Amino acid sequence: MKRCFLWTLTLLVSVVLVVPTQAQEEKFIKRKVAIGRFTNETQYAKGLFYDKENDPMQKQAMDILSSKLAASGKFILLERDDLDVLMAEAGENMQKIGADYIILGSITEFGRKTEGQQKVFSSTKTQTVEAGVSIRLVEASTGLIIYSDEAKGFAETTTKQSLGLGGAAGFDATLSDKAISSALGQLVENIIDKCVDKPWRSYVLSIDDGTYIISGGASQGIAASDSFVVYAKGKTVTNPQTGIKIELPGKKIGTVTVLQTLGDTPETEISLCSYEGEPLDSNKLSNYYISDK
Structure with missing residues (x-):
């Protein structure tokens, strides 16, 4: 009876150990993604000598989105500096671009404000940045938009001084990165799900x-x-x-x-x-x- 019990226990352990091994062997094919036409539609920092081709906020958004997609381990990001030209030439036949999916995006809102509060023995200053981002995901094989959405992100920093002691509220350039990253972070999971759910x-x-x-x-x-x-x-x-x-x-x-x-x-x-x-x-x-x- 004791031998039978031990044999049954060994069999159960063997079955439990086999299941995760089979799950680990499931094949996954990485999708090729090209990011293009990520534009800045806001009027922020667009002065007399504004260069549309070298917009820093546009580059910020593309870099942040690329980093988030690469970190998922499910994509191969294609660097295509001539993507706009290729898309114009391809028309409906976007397979020529060489990607499974094409991401089109834009910064639709951007604002920065500084608020302060002065008291007898202390003062506080809060810098807040709000960014809105819109994303469209195009399936290259069909040219159809399979996902479209927009999101807003916020970032802020507060400094406080008491009796002249404490940090000074200087201009925080990192807040724009954080606000754009926050907005894109709300969309990336949906982008990943849409791409991965569709057959390669x-x-x-x-x-x-x-x-x-x-x-x-x-x-x-x-x-x-x-x-x-x-x-x-x-x-x-x-x-x-x-x-x-x-x-x-x-x-x-x-x-x-x-x-x-x-x-x-x-x-x-x-x-x-x-x-x-x-x-x-x-x-x-x-x-x-x-x-x-």
Whole structure:
């Protein structure tokens, strides 16, 4: 009886230990994200010699958003200085940009104020900065906005002097960073959720002697022996009320299995694959896509 009890206990422990190991092996493909058109729509600090291309607040917001997205470990951020030009050239076909998603943002509100209170033996000064940020998330494969929202952030600092002792309330330049960061922080989680919840997509670039070359590689987490589903694109229809084009669900026609990954940068990475399934038309490869779900 004692031996039976010990054997049962060992079996239970083994089952408990296996479950988290399987969860850790779940595959996740990092999404490629490009940030562009983050503009400053406010009038703050826009003097006679204001340079729109070198707006410090615009750069602040882009740097803060990039840092927050990178810290999540779920994205590859593409540095595209020519993104505006590429978007104009691509039109509806934003796949040419090389990103899964494009983030468009703007600083919609910004204000700074200083308030003080003077008493007989003490004085206080409070500096407050308020910033409003608007974000749109565009899916490059469809050109549709899949998330749009705005948020406000606040930051303040207070200094106090008693009988002439204490800190002086000098200009605190870090408050603008903190206010913008606070506003973006309210939106980043939603951006991450929207990107991660949607299936990852890749495309067949070429078929060469039975080897299927797809976009994406090691930096996204793709490795040899990984398998993905191949779909024939669904029909595209237009909603007559909105004029928006909608791609209907695709049809599963096969699977690709990664043999090798190549490429030096996220933009140039490719994977060489084998394929099993219905024959693909090599002259119409744009009619197919690859997904992790």
